[in-house]
Amino acid sequence: MHIPDGYLSPATAGTMYAASVPFWYVATKQVRRTLTNRTVPVLALFAAFSFVLMMFNVPLPGGTTGHAVGGTLLAIIVGPWAAVLGISVVLGIQALFFGDGGILALGANCFNMAIVLPLAGYFIYKVLAGDSEANSSRRLLAAVAGSYIAINIAALLTGIELGIQPTLFHTADGTPLYAPYNMNKALPAMMGGHLLVAGPIEALVTGLVFAYLQRSSFDLIATEAPKKGGGKLWLLWGALSLVALATPLGLLASGTAWGEWGSGELKDLGLNFIPNGLKRFEGWWPAPIPDYGWSRMGATIGYLLSAFIGIALVAFLAWVIGRRLIRKTAGESAPSESPPKMKSESFLSKNISHITQALESVLFSEDLGRAPGLLQGLDPRVKVVTLLLFIVIVSLARSLPILACIFFMVMVLSILSKVPLGFFLKRVLLFIPIFTAVIAIPALFITPGDALVIVGDKVIITEQGARTAGFLVLRVLDSLSLGVLLILTTPWDSLLRALRWLRLPALFVAILGMTYRYIFLLLHAVNNMFLARKSRTVGSLSGAENRRWLARALTTTLAKSHHLSEEVYLAMLSRGYRGEVVTLDNFSLRRRDFFWGIFAVVIAAIILWRSNL
């Protein structure tokens, strides 16, 4: 659900930042009121925990794996507003260090996953849990349902943000400038995956950890004094049906977008357009993965089906978790079930290598940041501002050759900064641009426009289709490589200083810094847990056993984070911390900073001037 840069227009990205700011403001106020001086350590440690949570590969029944966001879980444990700030910090770190989500798109990603998700999840949880006991299965069910619904609401928002792009932002000849698929394709693509895969994972992780917390003595699930007229169980089913029914509404609403370049219009252009050729696919619904809504009717059915399968899955999960919970409290041992076997070896190794890789890559980046080189020698403020300027320019530029030139320029800069090109390209190209290229392929064929490739008498690829695919891939590549270049040539502490100078609230920067620091500690601890487990495991374990172990590992990590946050707070207090972050920042601008600044502004101006001709 992390939107990379290049998918959203600068206008959308800006709007989403603007939409997020009031929530951040309220969240900061709320959190400082409840946590007072503890704000920084508590948020930092729980953010570090949710970062770790997002890195875990969870084995799903059926043998696949995926990872959770944990937004609802965090909201239940630390409160919704603290979760808003915590997950925002995590998304910021992911965008900066792992290119997971764009820097311009961070506003949108935070709005979807760090604001709407925890708030919605918490609200649903509260309503459904009502005044039930802390260790009741109803509360567990509420957490599971809340997390499932909330992640789907977030996915819906993401789909909408992506879906409005081609309608609102295209060139005069109809080439979409950013995400090329409109509502009736973006929504099913987003919702299908989340109703069926990501949603159940989120629900599973939330349910497992929550159930574990209920049974253990950790006093982390806050229950308020029983209130009269609390939620009712039917609300659960009401809310679930609402999600199932409301999602296709997005489809209906997008009817106009579809009509905008419907087949009639295209026939007027004298083109025998692809959708005609694709009509034969119409009978194919429900497809296993409802990705591209070729026909509205088919998409609607696909939607409903996805929704109901997903909900059935979640209901089943809730039932299984609940049953196990009851059995455990009754003191019985679980009889061996026969869930789909999956190799524990691969599951453990996958997690271990995943975590180790992340740690190593960050450590290597850090060495590069302190090594001599062109960009390393610049003042971090100048570097942050100019590289951000380039990222904005990339999102504004409307010329493919210029976007290609920018990528070339970034490569030259990375060579001049003595960043090994192979490492740089691997870091940039792997995953997100490849993923984007795959996403862009259908756009070649389905974007209406002038013929580019004709097979027989049919237009296969349109000029507009080729260009929109090019825009998407190049923009993603450019922004990502600029972000990677920044992080590879700037030590983390310098970056934090620069962010403070850019007027990011000191509280936020302090949380960001501390989160990053404790992510390492928690990841090392988790890696040790995995290794210890591996050393004691012979043969393969069932998926269920792995899941149970994972729940224990996550809960232990959660308890560790909680304990650490309290101790760190005392350690800060001991050295005079009183809730205000005081920092020592000294920068010194040198001549090269001015030269670089002038160079960057000139380049940016030239790009803007040339690309809008």
Added chain:
Amino acid sequence: MKTGVTECIFEARNLNYTYPGNIKALSGLSLTIMTGELVALLGANGSGKSTLLKLLDGLVFPSSGELLAFGKPLSEKALKDGSFVMEFRRNVGLVFQDPDVQLFSPTVWDEVTFGPLQLGIPRDEIVGRAMEVLELLNIGHLRDRPPYRLSSGEKKKVSLASVLSLHPQVLLLDEPTTGLDPWSQGNLIDFLMRWSEEGKTLVFSTQDLDVVEEVASRIIVLGTDHGLVADGKPEQFLADPDFLLRTNLVHEHSHRHQELVHRHRHFHEHQH
């Protein structure tokens, strides 16, 4: 809050501390710590040493009983007073047992300057102090390192540096030598002894009786019932095998061969 020669630094009367869930950490503790004393805090695991140090540092507050620091009550209310808390934090420093708790800043430099910055010490002076303590502990080369790139010995040193930059008069240390190799341990002991020669007060918890013998001018032993079982000169107690066994400070299978160990204090500079 000037610390005279024989001034009383901490006075505790009948201190009790109970953690949430009715878990007892300290019960009925009374003691007085004077300026210039080198106090070793002994006791089995879970006897309340860390809690006592946190109480003395004004981080947690007694459930009942009275605690005075520099003649003034050390209570939650008293520490709300801005000038008192600033003065107290400048004078008393605590080095936590787990350096990962103590090192929360992005780099060593940020860590060492954290305390002085929060306490409003002038910026020029902060830079001077930070350089000085890094020099003093021979860790100048670690300046720009993030905490996760330090060895455990280096972490311990940086923890100490981060507190020493406050120029405290009273240093509280929670198991400072635990996890250090013998060479680093020796270095640390030398350093602490040199540091305390200037009339400063040292209270440290430890499990290591050799360290006690080398450093402490007084020992305080907490029992498994979380109360005071001994308070006095180290020689008085360390020679008494029955006492050591009773307080879980030694195991009956381990003997102390005092007569076989040749010890000497080494005050030379370490330039490694």
